[in-house]
Amino acid sequence: MKSDLKLYRSLPRRNSTARSAVTIGNFDGVHLGHQAILHRVNEVARQQGLSSCVMTFTPHPRAFFAQRGQRPELIPTQISGLRDKVEALHHCGIEQVYLARFNQAMADMSAATFIEEILVQGLNTGWLLVGEDFRYGHKRAGDIEMLRAAGKRHGFSVETLHDVADADSRRISSSEVRTALAVGQLDRARALLGKPFHLSGHVIHGQKLGRDIGYPTLNVRVPEHCAARSGVYVVRVHGLTGQALPGIASLGVRPTVVDQGRLLLEVHLLDQRLDAYGKLARIEFLEFVRDEEKFPDLITMIAAIDNDAQRARDYFASNGL
Template identity: 35%
Template sequence: MSAEFSNTQFLNVDQNAPIAREMRGGVVVIGNFDGVHAGHRVVLQQAQKQAREGQPVYALCFEPHPRTVFRPDHPVFRLSPPREKAKLLQASGMDGVVNWEFTRAFASNTAAQFVDNVLLGHLGAAHVVVGYDFHFGKDRQGSPDFLINAGKASGFDVTIVPEVQLEGGLEVSSSAIRAELENANIEQANTLLGYRWFVMAKVIHGEKRGRELGFPTANMHMHPGCRLAQGIYAVTARRADGSLYKGVASYGRRPQFDNGNPLLETFIFDLDAQLYDEELTITFHKFLRTEAKFDSIDALIVQMQVDCEQAAEHLKDLAPQSGFDKQLNF
């Protein structure tokens, strides 16, 4: 983040809003950045390094995810929907994000049209930063080399960031992280992210079954397309006022009762408060077990007590896994 913007509000705009005058002539880093994982943040850091004193640095992202546009019957499991992504980009030091609506009509534009209409016309970009595998325009005709040549012809600089690997040779990608979450490997997913994965949503009214069982829960809908492994997790919950609590959460269909639509239900330790319509941030630390249907309600209650004990044990010596994780989740 450049010095001129260090104390200003993070700018979150869509393509229909005129770009702020002070953001024109900035460094634009382009990508979906789903999850803003450890590899993405290397690209973002490179963008920040390119900025001159007082020059804004911001991300250009596409909503909805392009793969969802082309395959609406198989929506992408979003690691970070727009609001979560904005929070992550801001924490990464960006001055703002421009959310460009991705449609089939937009996808039919040529690479040259993207450069002329978006990068130059709308954004007035002075420097463009992309990953090594970035392609754009109709039929993905725009390659990194195309972008470099376009920059030379039109007067903007271009930086191509090479592939990123973590220590030990781990390759980082949003697809790999989605696969880990779908397979209940939450800790491996968190390693690839470089922070603990979280979701943000408002608390809704439920069936009040948890309260009847002695475990009142804060119920939340996950983002459409979420394919997180269904089961029981050790979590932390942050309230709107910033206070942080430990807890245990169930994500799934409640086979003991109705086998309905997936819902996130969080029992928050040491909190007795009215949470309806309050936005919570739930951070996932460890997968404890899969969902199950028990022989009786009493057997379910016994297992819920065990779940709480296991979650508390895992969370008792909780510490940030990185500086970025500390910034987000502690």
Template identity: 40%
Template sequence: MLKPAAPAPQAFQAIPSLEAFPEALRGAVVGIGNFDGVHRGHQAVLEVVRETAKTLSRPAIALTFEPHPRTVFRPDAPVFRLTPEHAKAVLIEKEGLDGILTLPFDRAFAGRTAEDFVDTILVGRLGIAHAVTGYDFHFGKARAGTPDFLREAGEERGFGVSIVGRLGDEGDETISSSRIRQALADGEIVLANALLGYRWFVESEVIDGEKRGRELGYPTANMKLAPETRLAAGIYAVRVNIDGVLHAGVASYGRRPMFDNGAPLLEVHVFDFSGDLYGKRLGVTFVSYLRGEETFDSLDALIAQMDRDSEEARAALASIRPLSPLDQALYDLPHARQA
């Protein structure tokens, strides 16, 4: 007798609001947090979500918030986002969850009590089977939704709760989004990547530029990053995703002190590539930091340094290996190949 066919796997769902939440995902195991960076500490939370969902035969989803709460409370000092909304969803999907629910966050939402968050959202709308959070996650008005509060709420309302403890790095220093932001600001890209568990990447549209790179023999794809980006100015070895094809390259981030000293710009030179990139959305992954931004006595001196930068970037990129299964999964694109 033939066995019934296994149900087809559901496509990952990025859900922008409670109103759009599908009934098929009610009763899920839900990981709750900001998840900016989806770093190794967050991945530990998502692993518990995934394994608990498997045990309970339930969907697995992440519940997060946009914009970042700190940006709402201090709009004059917006948070340098490690993973804007789309990048966060990409990483959550690669972590094997069924979806991500993003709740719009504003001061009115922040004023909801912890009890209301549990009763109206977790129980009423989502009908959760189990909640998973990190040890330091708080929610609700005055941050009253502590891990202990969530445990007690689960016992009273009939859903399970798992609290994931602190995760330290190899030196037992806590892995945190703030620490990763500081590492990127300091040019410590290798440290930032080690804490993330994958190589940090940005996505942006290529814009028209001054075409100085072309005149110097190094045509570049120019991209603006968010104004609050605190990436160290300098030269980086990078990998570039162009239409699902991965290319090696070298990039400059900064104000171009040899020329206009203007607003920060990411300028990417893709090795051995010819073609029109204007208007395309590229993914740029940062592999290593080569040097800081400098001025030179002449254009010839600048070009000579760019030649050395390119050689160093090629060497750095020739020997890289995946940092983790997640890092590998980011490059397992449906039609990707290595250029």
């Protein structure tokens, strides 16, 4: 049985002085490559009597530098929101997560300060696992050799990890998952993630238009830079009743109804009406149906939704829930 996850937004950890087995990264999507890393962290933590710990960042460092440089097009898309990422880390057996704020102070921190204040004083690191090309500190000045030298002084060991590859010897990475999601290749994304791609969020009130046209929807906000392609998907919904529910969902900015809106996931449950407002739903994406479209009128839009719903029924008739 997994213990409760301890989440820290600042250091030192307020309720723990335990020595830690630490790994550092963004862990967007917590794909199979990440899972191999986390398995190794847990293994060493058990062997050496350490607490398993992940240090991750918010926002993504690349997003911070893109915004600072006024280059929004360089902001990486997000596979998982923060809740889903932390939940996935916990599911993989991690006991502690340090959610480091990536801001100007973090960007300016020297490599020596990073080691001293974060790894030594903050996390009481006893063992550290990082990628072979791991860089840290101001202008990425810190390298593996500097970590090993500091480890000798402070009593922690450093292990480096090779890339994890898939069955075709291709590197498993968050970039690969983002590419698959951007073109609607859900089978490829699933193979990299080890599970269906999903988003989660609390059901919020919408404009109630779906109810008027016979397709009531559950509305869920998604990460602003969501990696998934906008469009219509066959989905499976968890968290609203005791079992998974079949549905059809639209991810996008609702161009027929709203000229300018934020990204929203609208889910229509097949043959099910329930009041889910405020509940936390997890929506698994099973099949890409079509791109988001702007229709000339509501009649054309309803006809398209009729087709989408039939496509979902056909999917579940063939594949089950």
